[in-house]
Amino acid sequence: MMNLIGIVGTNSDQSTNRQLLEFMQKHFAEKANIELYEIKNLPAFNKPRDTTAPPEVQDLSDKIKEADGVIISTPEYNHSVPAILKSTLEWLSYTTQPLIDKPVMITGASYGRLGSSRAQSHLRQILDAPELKARIMPSSEFLVGLSLQAFDEDGKLADPNKVQELEEIFNEFIQFVDITKQLVKTNPNKNKSKSFSWEKN
Amino acid sequence: MKIVGIVGSNAEFSYNRLLLNFIAKNLKNLVDVEVLDIDEVPMFNQSDDQTNSEPIQYLNKKIVEADGVIIATPEYNHSIPSALQSVLEWLSFKIHPLDGKPVMIVGASYDVQGSSRSQLHLRQILDAPGVNAVVMPGNEFLLGEVHQAFDEDENLKDASTVQFLESCIKKFIRFINVVTIIDSPEGMKDVSSTEDLYATGKIDTTIEGVDMEAEDWVEQAAEAVGAVEGDTYVKLDRGILTVNQLNYFLKSMPAELTYADSNNQFLYYNRMYEAEDMLASRTPAQVGNPLAKCHPERTYSGVAWVIQQLRKGKEDVVRAHVPTHGPDKFVVHSYQAIRDEEGNYLGINEYVQDIKPIIDWYLKQTGQQLTGGDVDAVSGATEKVDTVSGATAQD
DSSP, X not given: OEEEEEEEOOOOSSOHHHHXXXXXXXXXXXXXXXXXXXXXXXXXXXXXXOOSOOHHHHHHHHHHHHSSEEEEEEOEEXXXXXXXXXXXXXXHHHTTOTTTTOEEEEEEEOSSTTXXXXXXXXXXXXXXXXXXXXXXXXXXXXXXXXXXXXXXXXXXXXXXXXHHHHHHHXXXXXXXXXXXXXXXXXXXXXXXXXXXXXXXX | OEEEEEEOOOSSSOHHHHHHHHHHHHXXXXXXXXXXXXXXXXXXXXXXXXXXXXXXXXXXXXXXXSSEEEEEEOOBTTBOOHHHHXXXXXXXXXXXXXXXXXXXXXXXXXXXXXXXXXXXXXXXXXXXXXXXXXXXXXXXXXXXXXXXXXXXXXXXXXXXHHHHHHHHHHHHHHXXXXXXXXXXXXXXXXXXXXXXXXXXXXXXXXXXXXXXXXXXXXXXXXXXXXXXXXXXXXXXXXXXXXXXXXXXXXXXXXXXXXXXXXXXXXXXXXXXXXXXXXXXXXXXXXXXXXXXXXXXXXXXXXXXXXXXXXXXTSOSEEEEEOTTSOTTOOEEEEEEEEEOTTOOEEXXXXXXXXXXXXXXXXXXXXXOOOOSGGGGTTTTOOSOOBTTTBOSEEO
């Protein structure tokens, strides 16, 4: 069975993105092991001279390296992703770069109607940066709008259409992980990203 | 004109800091730029509100007081650094100092891109309803291959780059003025000429023969008219007090009081505190000045508009919330018309108060609560909810 890491894209105590990942974890238990990962205890990135990963970052990095794929669920703050999620990705790109060639699926939930659409498009652009170079699943936007009303008391997505949509995307992702594995195997990357554009001295 | 430059990185060394320092140093004949760092600002967390922490309040105060803001951003992973993002999240959560503030974006990066992609992200973020800055369009200043751009004295080497930077800053100064006009009550119209803000006229009570701008105007003017002081009694409507009693009485008022006469001359304030401890700072040497000398030029139109409302009897009082102090205060400037028995306009009583304690007291006494602001308590979103996208800070 496939092993996936589900990153909760916020440090907030209450998060419907956490709820969404918890739902996916249960709902897809037959298809994949989804381990939820909290980024709230990661230090804030400050571009230190030393490029070794702090222990918390190394821990996340190891988990990502071992996993077959990553799901990131992001809220939307100011038309973008939260600073804490960005900081996490900065650590990963600056130190161990475990996301290179890793299949990634993006989901998002927000209180408003738009369901984090703008945050997701920023996140795609960020993950496309040469130092991250994740393999993001294309054409697969999953948005949960009005997320405070979206879950029932058992934490299930209430709208059956939404559940079906998620199932379809998730099934595609399982295939996408396999296809990406083959792709990467036949076109091996030259280890780390060559042009570390925002750090090179 | 006062501008703050925000270094968009928390790294120990930053070319964006060099760039802002260069602007501050080389263009100081055009504009006064204060460079601010963000490395002390904690990571944003809506479950752990640190809006009142010193680094955030410091940035807030500096931004509120500035005419405009320049943000210099590097590019990390095609976007702005999380440190800058975190700052903008704090500044759109419980406080909104960038609301309506003119902002200019510049950026430096190691590669040829010169932060082009992060600048676009930054524009979108600044446009979010909780931030709501007024970002200058065009004039994109991208400094690529920045490690070769500065000489050993930290000056930009390329003369044409300096020239372009200067032209961008000049446009930004104009942009600030345009934004100020848009925000003024009469819209595009500059109404500053409707009032004699330099107090060149004369009314019955004007003390002549003394330089209005003299630092010791009070002493000179007092001598010129033989003003009474100390234990001399003055008869009032209705009562008798000594000048000392009158002084202490006025100083005990729960507000900062300022008297400007109908000739637009600043005559009096109830000096209780030093300028820096006041809600609206006044200095002893300012007394006697014409109003033009107590206000920055960009505000003349607004000042004239307020006086006109009072002088023409359209309003008896004009109020404005001035967010120069943190969220623990709600500072209101009230401009109250002073009139005689016949209703003739004599001048302005400007009283400045923090009304938060009064509201808190009222709520406590009556057991009531404010509603409306609590709607977003869960999301920690701002009160500026975007009806389309939902809250600004949302999970």
